[in-house]
Amino acid sequence: MPFTERQALRIFALLLIVAFVGMLWYAGVLRPAKTGDDASDSEKGEEVYASHDCTDCHLAAHVLRAKSAKGEPGLIRVRKDEKTLIDFLQNDKRHETFLLISENDRRSLVEYLKRQ
Incomplete structure (x- = not known):
């Protein structure tokens, strides 16, 4: 089964989403807020x-x-x-x-x- 251009684009889009979520986590946007201790x-x-x-x-x-x-x-x-x-x-x-x-x-x- 040959690797199509459409499959490559799907993989690339998935990698972009994972990278974006990782960046948000690293920046603290998606991490849970800590309490005021x-x-x-x-x-x-x-x-x-x-x-x-x-x-x-x-x-x-x-x-x-x-x-x-x-x-x-x-x-x-x-x-x-x-x-x-x-x-x-x-x-x-x-x-x-x-x-x-x-x-x-x-x-x-x-x-x-x-x-x-």
């Missing part, structure tokens, strides 16, 4: 850190993750206390963009920074 807040905070101006001056998120895995200090050495950290970010001129992000993103970012 500390771990997911910290993960969301890493996304906020990586997608805002933080990496203009600070290490990239993947570098911080590697340092954390090795037990090395990352971003914060002194301001681990949540209140002190929030006060610093709200009042320091170099961190003015902290006030421009949503309250949920600020909370997630603080959870992430506390772990660094």
Whole structure:
């Protein structure tokens, strides 16, 4: 039985659909949402850190993750206390963009920074 052009197109279309679904899964669109525990807040905070101006001056998120895995200090050495950290970010001129992000993103970012 010869392989027809129509069969080749069907296989190609199926591969495109599988690739598209895989891309959506990888992007997080099709993955189930996580609940609001500390771990997911910290993960969301890493996304906020990586997608805002933080990496203009600070290490990239993947570098911080590697340092954390090795037990090395990352971003914060002194301001681990949540209140002190929030006060610093709200009042320091170099961190003015902290006030421009949503309250949920600020909370997630603080959870992430506390772990660094």
